[in-house]
Amino acid sequence: xxxxxxxxxxxxxxxxxxxxxxxxxxxxxxxxxxxxxxxxxxxxxxxxxxxxxxxxxxxxxxxxxxxxxxxxxxxxxxxxxxxxxxxxxxxxxxxxxxxxxxxxxxxxxxxxxxxxxxxxxxxxxxxxxxxxxxxxxxxxxx
Numbered sequence: 523x524x525x526x527x528x529x530x531x532x533x534x535x536x537x538x539x540x541x542x543x544x545x546x547x548x549x550x551x552x553x554x555x556x557x558x559x560x561x562x563x564x565x566x567x568x569x570x571x572x573x574x575x576x577x578x579x580x581x582x583x584x585x586x587x588x589x590x591x592x593x594x595x596x597x598x599x600x601x602x603x604x605x606x607x608x609x610x611x612x613x614x615x616x617x618x619x620x621x622x623x624x625x626x627x628x629x630x631x632x633x634x635x636x637x638x639x640x641x642x643x644x645x646x647x648x649x650x651x652x653x654x655x656x657x658x659x660x661x662x663x664x
Contacts, residue, residue, distance in 0.1 A: 526633070533629050536622075537597070540604035547611060567607060570655050574599040577648065587643065595636045595644040601626055602645065606652050 552560040581587050581594040605623045609616040630636045
């Protein structure tokens with residue numbers, strides 16, 4: 523069985539790995555599509571990340587989640603930006619990225635970073651906005 527620190531390391535590299543994979547998909551697409559399409563996808567990712575941190579700021583300022591006895595999960599929200607981007611590329615990537623997010627949620631619960639309700643409430647709030655941003659800005663890269 524892995525130690526707490528080893529699980530912690532895995533949790534720490536999950537989102538950066540998603541970000542790097544997203545950048546690799548963008549790089550691959552930039553060689554096949556026009557600059558504007560790739561730029562729009564990068565801009566969409568940046569807007570999505572900005573939204574996640576705006577929500578974190580609002581939660582810190584207004585104590586929205588604490589009012590419910592919960593905690594806004596920036597871990598969840600940021601991972602969802604990249605999971606939804608990757609999932610939008612094709613069905614195979616959708617299955618893999620969705621499964622990876624479920625496993626990551628389980629890891630966050632195991633490590634006591636967040637509760638299931640923290641993760642679910644954060645997801646319910648951010649997924650529609652991330653999806654909308656992606657629909658506006660992202661192209662299907664392959």
